[in-house]
Amino acid sequence: MSPQALVHNEQHIRITGQLVEQLEGADTGEGHAVRVTIIQGGRSRNGYVYDQVSLQRIAHLIEGAQAYADHARSSEDQVNRSVRDVIGFYHDASYHPDGPDGGRVDATLHIFAAADWLWSIIKEACTLGRPELIGLSIDIFGQWQLNEASKAKEIISIQQVNSCDIVTRPSAGGTFRRILHEDRTALEEYEEGEAYLMTETLKSEEAVEAQPEVGAGRLQEQQQQIEQQRQEVERLLSEVTMQKATLSLERRLQESILPEAVKAQVRQRLQGRAFDEHELEAELTSAQALLAQLTRDGLIRGNGHEKATVSQMITEAEKVQAAFDAMFDLDVDRSRLGNIHGFGSIHEAYTRVTGDASLRAGISSSSHLGAIRVAESAPIGRISEADTTTASFSYLLGTSMNKRLLKDYQAWPAEWQKFVTIVPIRDFKQQTRVRLGAFGSLPIVAEDTPYSAITLTDSAATYVPQKRGNLVTISRETILNDDLQAIRQIPAKLAVSAAYTLAEFVYAFLSSNPLIYDAANLFTTGAPHNNMGAAALSSAAMQNGITAMREQANYAGKRLGLRPRYLVVPPELEWTSMVVTRSAGVPGSPNNDINPMLGYVTPIIAPQLSSATQWFLVGDPREVDTIEIGFVGGQVNPTLFIQDQPILGLNFTQDAITYKIRHEYGGAVVDYRGLYRGV
Structure with missing residues (x-):
């Protein structure tokens, strides 16, 4: 053939x-x-x-x-x-x-x-x-x-x-099955053998016709030789057929999703004999059907009969994405991807993805307008049929920027998380946290006397989550000017902005002394909350604050014996807090008195606190409710979105890719008794 x-x-x-x-x-x-x-x-x-x-x-x-x-x-x-x-x-x-x-x-x-x-x-x-x-x-x-x-x-x-x-991954092709070839050596030997047999037969016939006296003996001897040679050729051809069958069997078994034990059975049934492709496919189909039936019958569970995924395949798009990640100083799995080098410039990254070195087609990999462009106005550009252009430049850049944003955001100090409760919320509707009252001491029930019925009072802390965010644009001029440093700073600055905004939101509950669920300020001197002092930060002032928290009572007037876990102070009081909480002796004491506040609470330094004198004691949220922060959809981290449609927004009017950062959350004070303010 x-x-x-x-x-x-x-x-x-x-x-x-x-x-x-x-x-x-x-x-x-x-x-x-x-x-x-x-x-x-x-x-x-x-x-x-x-x-x-x-x-x-x-x-x-x-x-x-x-x-x-x-x-x-x-x-x-x-x-x-x-x-x-x-x-x-x-x-x-x-x-x-x-x-x-x-x-x-x-x-x-x-x-x-x-x-x-x-x-x-x-x-x-x-x-x-x-x-x-x-x-x-x-x-x-x-x-x-x-x-x-x-x-x-x-x-x-x-x-x-x-x-x-x-x-490695062509985009204008389909599935490659095999190289179609035959064993040329065996075929040539077979063809040469056939030609030799034909020649020898003709010679024998001519010899018999020319010299009939040779007799039947010589002719029979020649025919035997020819028959032996024919058998040798058939043997060689049989070996080639067997080799092809073995290779075909191993190739199809490697492609198959069957478990190894089933593959071994198929190999045992077919190995050592010649078979055609139809028989092999029938065996594989039969084995798959049997496993499927056993699985449906519940006789096989979790034995690994799942479709295998080619997890080690590395596409060109993965390599390009890794180069973007390295450009933003992100960690790259070099053990899997090899020695990936980050792009040295934003212009290099754009040209690598789109093939458009001069930005003739704009800054979006799909920036073309109209239903169908006429041939005279169609752009001339590089058309590459590898899979590196399956993801647009804006998407690849945005993915790496989002990774960098999350890395910088999570690296930003967020010690407020130690004393608040973080919860997921489903939507932007008002969130209500019902606070039930408390029972007093259980009364004695005399013999033949009915139990007395009591009711619980309740109150509710409410808040409405809000959406916060910003837009950042990358212009065509930025790419042409190759201003990589400017683009690399965007994720870090967005991360700092998001982290600082959230921290300001949390610490504002302490510093602004807002009205809470009972229509009173969070911190009051005396009733109704009795959780605010008037002294500057010191060992004695902290002891008074701790006593006040210990004396906090429930709705039934029973003391709860709460203990603070954290001391929250502005940067101006950082060293004072260290002295107060880590000195073995009472600071300033002439008699070297033992400091009872040594290691009693953990200092938290909050740059977002605006007052240089305010300090706060906060309880452990696992023991007492303090402040609740709810994130819409449970999305604690901010999210970066890409808008690069060619006929919408700034991409159309100003040749710019727009990135949007969004952070959605809200919060409220759930219980005042876990909080104390010093000044």
């Missing part, structure tokens, strides 16, 4: 952009030649649509084109490709109209002998049944128009084919 016939027979596999067959002479040691499918018609994963005309144009331009290992990082790099990256060239290109979506373009790829490392990868990937690890991706300059209805970028003209490169 010819190579062309093999391609035609496997057409339904749709192995676009993948190696599809090995040609004769591929292992000569003087380079390797493989037949490949350059591109398949229809819509690629990057959204470009190739019709019959564009495919024919590619088939014409690909003749003699160079092949490189991986795409160029930018348009400038594409022009100045290194000779070390060249791995071969294309010839004998042809357009095949058969098949769906406009057909395909095939060519022969000659791989240089110096690129044996690549050939080794191709052969090993195919031997292991993982040929999808390597594919082809075309890099061209052309014009396209946006179809607003389908959101497809229709190729309308192609000016130049830059290269067709070897990549």
Whole structure:
């Protein structure tokens, strides 16, 4: 069967952009030649649509084109490709109209002998049944128009084919199943054997006709020799068939999601004998059906019969995202991704993703307007069919900015979390926290006397969560000016703003002395709360505050014996708080009296407190309610959003990508008895 016939027979596999067959002479040691499918018609994963005309144009331009290992990082790099990256060239290109979506373009790829490392990868990937690890991706300059209805970028003209490169994840292709080839040595031996047998037969017949006196004995001897040779050829062919069956079995078992124990049974049934592909598929299908039935019957649970995921596959988009992360000094999993280098400039990052070195198309990777652009006004740009452009520049940048925002936000001191209660809330409706009253001492119930009925009074603390946020824009000029330092500062500044705003909100409950659920100020001298003193911070003043908290009573007038856990002070009182809480002796005492406040409470320094003299004692929220902070949807961290639609907002009016930070929360004092103010 010819190579062309093999391609035609496997057409339904749709192995676009993948190696599809090995040609004769591929292992000569003087380079390797493989037949490949350059591109398949229809819509690629990057959204470009190739019709019959564009495919024919590619088939014409690909003749003699160079092949490189991986795409160029930018348009400038594409022009100045290194000779070390060249791995071969294309010839004998042809357009095949058969098949769906406009057909395909095939060519022969000659791989240089110096690129044996690549050939080794191709052969090993195919031997292991993982040929999808390597594919082809075309890099061209052309014009396209946006179809607003389908959101497809229709190729309308192609000016130049830059290269067709070897990549890990092509976007204009399908699934690569296997290299279609036969054992040429065995076939040649078989063909030579057949030719030899035919020649010897003819010679024998001619000899008998020319010399009938030779007799039947000699003719019989020659026929026996021919029969032995025929048997040897059949034996060789049988061995080749057995080898192909074994390789096919191992490849399909590696692709299968069956558990190892079931794979072993299938291997045992088929190993050691020749079988065709239909029999192998029938065995695998039968095993899968049996497992499915056993699972439905409840006889198999949790034995690992789940579809495997290729967790070790690393896409080009992952590498580009890692380069963005490294640009923002974020941690990158180099053990998995390798030695990833961060982008050195924002312009380099933009060009790497979009291929637009001059920002001719604006700053969004999809910044095109109108239902369909006419050919005369369609932009000419780089069209790369690797999967690095599946995520837009704005999304990749925003993802890394959001990671940096969260890292900086979580690194910001938030010691207020020690003395508040954090809860998730569902919506922006008013939140109500009912505070039930308390029972007094249980009365004695005399014999034959009914129990007395009492009721509980209650009150409610309420608050309404609010939305806080800001907009940040990155302009086209910022990218053109390559102002990386300015962009790198945005997440840090947003994180500080969000963290400081939330801290101000919490500490304002202490410093502003608001009205709370009982219509009285949080801190009062005497009734109703009796939780405010008039002395500056000192050991004696703290002892008075502790006594006041111990004397706090419930609704029934019973003392609760509460104890403070934290001393909250402004920066002006930081050193005073350290002396008061960590000195072994009473500060200023002439007799070296033991300091009873040593280690009694933990100081918390709050820069958000506006008064230089106020200090506060706060109880442990696990023992007594203090302040509740509720986050909408349980989203404690702020969130960064991206607005880069080309016909909306600043992207349309001012050539700017807009990032929005949002933080949604609210809070209230739930119980005054866990709080005490010194001045």
